[in-house]
Amino acid sequence: MLAKEPSKAVSVAALLLCVFPLRGEIKVLTNFTLIDGSGRPPLSRAAMVVDAGRIVWVGPMAQLKAPSGAQAVDLSGKYVMPGIINLHGHLGNTIDLTQNAKFFTRENVEKNLQTYASYGVTSVLSMGTDQDLIFQIRDQQRAGRPSMTRVFTAGQGFIFKGGYGGIAGVNQGLSSVGEVEAAVEAQARKKVDIIKLWMDDELGRLPKMPYPIAKAIIDDAHQHHLHVAAHIFYLQDAKQLTDYGVDGLAHSVRDKPVDQALIDSMKKHGTWQMAATLAREASMFVYAGTPSFLSDPFFTRAVSPAALHTLGSRAYQQTISTGPHFKEYPGFLETAEKNLKKLVDAGVEYGFGTDTGPPGRFPGYFEHWELELMVESGLTPMQVLVAATRRSAEFLGAKDLGTLEASKWADLIVLDRNPLDDIKNTRAIHAVYIAGNLVK
16 A cells, blocks of 8 residues: 555545644654565655554655654664564563462553563553453553553453463352353453453363363353453364364464364364464473573563572572473474464464463563564564564454554554564664654
8 A cells, every 4th residue: 555555645644634733742753664564565765654643644755745843753774563462461460480469450560561562562462360450451541542562351261160270369260151151241341352261281280171161151252242262282172162163272282283174173263373372382491491581681671680580590490390291391382383384374364472471471572582483483574573463453353553554553663673684683672652652
C-alpha cells in the first residue's frame, strides 16, 4: 500500500490533520528504513506522521507533507519496526527468583510492564496467573494512551484439581465437568481477553486434566465468544484439544515430532501455534552452567544483583544440573524447534510467545532470545518479525496493533541496525514508542 497508493495516503493524512488539529502532540519521524510488520520489503528513506499516538500517514520521504509546528525526529540511519507482541507472558508474581501470589501488586505488575517496554515488547498477553487487579490496570490503559506495555489477560486460567499449572492461591482446580460452566462464566464476566487451560502432567509427576473437562472449557468459552489457549506438552494432547477446536497452543509439542494428523486438524479448526516458547525450553537447562548473557549489559540492566548472584553460583547451577529430567531438556528444545519449522512450512498459523515472568525467564531479554531461537529453527528473520508483530496482533484480534500503517497505534521500535541482516540486531534499540509516547 505504501508504494502503490502514496497520493491516497497523503490525502488521508491531510484529512486526519483537519480532524485532529495541532496540539503539540504531532511527531514527524524522518529518514529511516521502514519494516512495517506486514511482510512487505523494507522501505528506505521513509517518514511517518503520528498524531495523538496514532499513525496518520507513513510513506516515502519524497511524499511527506509535514504539518507546521510538528515535533521533528530525524532517524537517519535507523530502522523502524512495530513493537513486539508477546502472546505468552506472566505478570507480577516473581521477585528475583521467587514466585508467589503475594507479589502480585500494582507496583510489581507495572515494573514488569516497564521492563517489557524498555526492550521493545509493547504488548503482552498474561496467561492465566493474574489476580483481579489486572483488569483495572488493563482498562485504565485502554481508556487512554499507555506509556508502558499494553496488557491483555487470561485472568485466572483453569487447572485440574491436584494437577499441574497455575499458582497457589490464584488458580482453583476443577474436579468435574459440572464445575466448568460457572467457572468459565465467572471469567467471561470479568471480560478476559482469552481463556487459558493447562493440559500437562509434568512428565508424569501430577495428574492431568481429563479430556471431558478440557472439552467443556473449550465449548463453554466459545459460547461466550472467547478464544481458548492451551498449555500442552504431548503430541496426543495437542491432537485431542485441536480436534475439540482449541484456538491456540501456548507451547510447542515437545515429546515427539508433530504428525500430519495434527497439522490437518490445526488447519481445519484454525488452531494457531500461538507461541513456541523456545526460550522457555532453553531456560530449563541453560543455568546448569554460566550462560554468556549473565555478563551481557542488555540482560543485566533489568535483573537484580541478587538474581545475578544466585544464577552465577555453583550451588544453584548444581541444583539445575542434578534435576531428575535435566538430561532430557535439550532434546525437548530440539523437538520444539523442529516442530515449529514443520508447522510453519505446512501453512499452520503461528504467532510469538515466550512464557516469560516465572523465575529464570526474564521479561524483555527472553523475547529477543526467542527471536534468535526461531531463526535457528529455520525461519527467516522476516518470518520471525512478522510472527512477533502482525501475526500476534491478528491472533489477539487487535486491529489497531501489529503493523505500522495509517490509523494504527504508533507502537514501534527504533533500531540502530537492520534486524533482517541479523535477528540479533533487534537488541540494538535506539528508542521505543508506545501510543506515540517515548518510553523512558
